[in-house]
Amino acid sequence: MKTSLDESWVNWKDCLARDDDFNPIFNQLRLMVWDTAIYRVILKGRELRWEENPEKPRVNAELHNFIDRNYFQSQCATVRRLVDNTKKSKIYGDYGVYSIGALIKDIENHHSELTRSAFLELHEMPYDYSDVQKRKWEFIFARFFDENGTIIPRDLDWQRIEDAHVQFDRMSGVSQEKRSPDDRIKQSVFDGLRAQLSKCDPVVKHVDKFIAHSSTPESRSKILDSRITFSQVWEAQRILYEIANFLRASLFLVDTMLLAVESYSFYSHWDQPLFHEDEKDRIYEVYKKYEKETDDWRVNSVENMWKVIEEL
Numbered sequence: 001m002k003t004s005l006d007e008s009w010v011n012w013k014d015c016l017a018r019d020d021d022f023n024p025i026f027n028q029l030r031l032m033v034w035d036t037a038i039y040r041v042i043l044k045g046r047e048l049r050w051e052e053n054p055e056k057p058r059v060n061a062e063l064h065n066f067i068d069r070n071y072f073q074s075q076c077a078t079v080r081r082l083v084d085n086t087k088k089s090k091i092y093g094d095y096g097v098y099s100i101g102a103l104i105k106d107i108e109n110h111h112s113e114l115t116r117s118a119f120l121e122l123h124e125m126p127y128d129y130s131d132v133q134k135r136k137w138e139f140i141f142a143r144f145f146d147e148n149g150t151i152i153p154r155d156l157d158w159q160r161i162e163d164a165h166v167q168f169d170r171m172s173g174v175s176q177e178k179r180s181p182d183d184r185i186k187q188s189v190f191d192g193l194r195a196q197l198s199k200c201d202p203v204v205k206h207v208d209k210f211i212a213h214s215s216t217p218e219s220r221s222k223i224l225d226s227r228i229t230f231s232q233v234w235e236a237q238r239i240l241y242e243i244a245n246f247l248r249a250s251l252f253l254v255d256t257m258l259l260a261v262e263s264y265s266f267y268s269h270w271d272q273p274l275f276h277e278d279e280k281d282r283i284y285e286v287y288k289k290y291e292k293e294t295d296d297w298r299v300n301s302v303e304n305m306w307k308v309i310e311e312l
Contacts, residue, residue, distance in 0.1 A: 117181035
């Protein structure tokens with residue numbers, strides 16, 4: 001079921017960013033780059049320990065393999081979620097998803113309705129702002145001798161209306177002289193967004209075959225190179241942000257800063273070990289306790305499953 005343009009406008013705005021929801025696009029992007037900021041600090045610390053002692057760096061290999069593996073899988077999975085552009089992907093309904101692919105598709109589905117005049121109406125702006133200009137000057141002249149100065153009300157700010165027109169000029173490929181209420185976003189905008197999004201496909205395919213699903217050798221045989229590097233993941237971050245920021249800036253006239261401003265706590269306790277020298281025995285205790293727990297699974301697994309089966 002296709003929603004009205006007014007409903008879709010709200011959906012698009014929510015899909016891009018909401019303060020009360022974890023899943024919108026910018027919320028996911030912010031977490032991605034925040035995690036990357038932390039990970040890059042970890043990489044720098046690792047690099048310093050290697051420079052300090054290349055033969056025997058004081059780095060726990062198992063801990064850092066764990067960090068690498070989980071950071072990599074988390075980042076790749078987020079790229080996959082944000083790209084999600086299958087035929088079934090949509091941003092509303094019981095199976096709705098917040099993804100850039102689904103958002104682009106839904107905007108394009110409303111291409112015929114999203115005219116210049118509709119765009120301005122959705123922003124609660126008049127198409128013709130000549131009257132706003134007139135009222136602004138009247139407001140200024142009436143207070144010309146006011147020594148305390150004055151603030152221009154938002155409803156008299158005609159420049160923001162012109163800025164919205166200029167934004168739609170570029171999206172529609174129409175010059176200022178040839179503006180029309182019926183102008184629409186040109187098809188090359190959607191084609192360009194999809195072309196840029198497709199550059200994330202290697203990461204998406206890797207997730208499909210190695211993270212979201214455990215593909216068989218036959219299933220993954222068509223992938224020529226299954227290796228994905230951190231550089232590819234970081235490039236995907238940039239691409240996804242640029243597309244999302246383009247959509248938010250073009251449609252909603254909002255430019256979005258991505259990386260959060262760090263707090264003082266961000267710089268705290270990086271120089272502290274997880275365990276002190278006299279606490280090394282605790283590592284052994286934790287590991288052996290878990291080892292016993294998993295061995296109990298092995299010992300009891302068959303009988304536990306028979307109990308489940310026989311109670312049916």
